[in-house]
Amino acid sequence: MRIDIITCVPKLLEGPFSHSILKRAQDNGLVEIAVHDLRKYAINKHGQIDDYAYGYGAGMVLMIEPIERCINDLKAERTYDEIIYMTPDGEVFNQQTANQLSLGGNLIILCGHYKGVDERIREKFITKEISVGDYVLTGGELGAAIVADAVVRLIPGVMNDETSALSDSFQDDLLAPPVYTRPAEYDGMKVPDVLLSGHEAKIAEWRFEKSIERTKERRPDLYEKFKKKY
Template identity: 75%
Template sequence: MHIDIITVVPGLLDSPFAHSILKRAEDKGVAKIRVINLRDYSTGKQKQVDDYAFGGGAGMVMMIEPIARCIEALQQERTYDEIIYMTPDGVTFDQSIANELSLNQNLLILCGHYKGVDERVRERFITKEISIGDFVLSGGELAAAVVADAVIRLIPGVLNDETSALTDSFQDGLLAPPVYTRPAEYEGMKVPDVLLSGHEAKINEWRFEASVRRTQERRPDLLRNRDQGESDGTSNEK
């Protein structure tokens, strides 16, 4: 997978992609992440990429011209499966979207900034608009890193345990069950006996029941969505 990220503050993305699973994915040659500085596509002496909004109002707006030059130049290099704009009014990112995006080969992510981008950018170039929640960040860079992390970890070969991503929370519409490791007892707190039994079927049954209980307690909305999906013949996975 190849992911290009367009930003006006590329330094914000240095750390997320230089460590852990994302760095491992690059080292293995499974994924390539490239951060593009939008200011490199500004023709102005000051490398300006924003301007005042027509009609007035507070805040600046990212201009269409440098964005168009950047995207069109990148499209000469490869064909993108999706051109994503990180914006608070996009569809809320979830595991099903991560699963869907992980099947693609080339993604381009545009990070919003200031008061957003000229609407004509969205009309002309953007194929998917994504939000990571109902709150506002200073820019789309951290949100883009969240999306990249969630997507890349699903690619075969990235995680050491190939089944790990398949048992994450939300993959089957449920939260993950509690997990334990050594010691089996700590200050009177014991690991459930079934997890020490070695009986795979009983362990799987316990984990499923624990997932349902935890989801009911913490995210009952997920159970409602799951039940609705089953009743109308749809699935949580895409």
């Protein structure tokens, strides 16, 4: 998989892709993540990539030409499964979307900034619009990092134990069950006996029951979705 991220503040993305699982995935050749500075595609020598919005109002808008140039350069090199725009009015990102995107080969993620991008970019190039929640960030960079992280960890070979991703929260519209490690007793609190039993079937049953219990208590909206499916 290759993920190309278009941004006007590339340094914001240096940290997330330089450590832990995302770094190992790149080092092992399982994914390639490239960050593209939109200012390299500016319309003039002053590095201009934005302008005032038509129709009054505060805030700047990212211009058509720099974004179009960058996207066209990328598309000339390879075919992309999705061209994603990070925006507060996109569909809210969830585990099902991450699963779907992880099955693709190449993605472009365009980071919004200021008041967003000229609407004609969205109409001409964008195939999917994603929001990471009902709030507004300074730009789409942190959201792009979230999407990349959630997608890359699902690629076969990225996780040391591939079954780990399958037991994450939201995979079946359920939250993950409680987890424990050593010591078996701490400050009078004991690890549930079933987890120490070595009985795989009973442990699986306990985890499933706890997932349902936790989801019903903490995310009744997800619990209702789970009930309808099962």
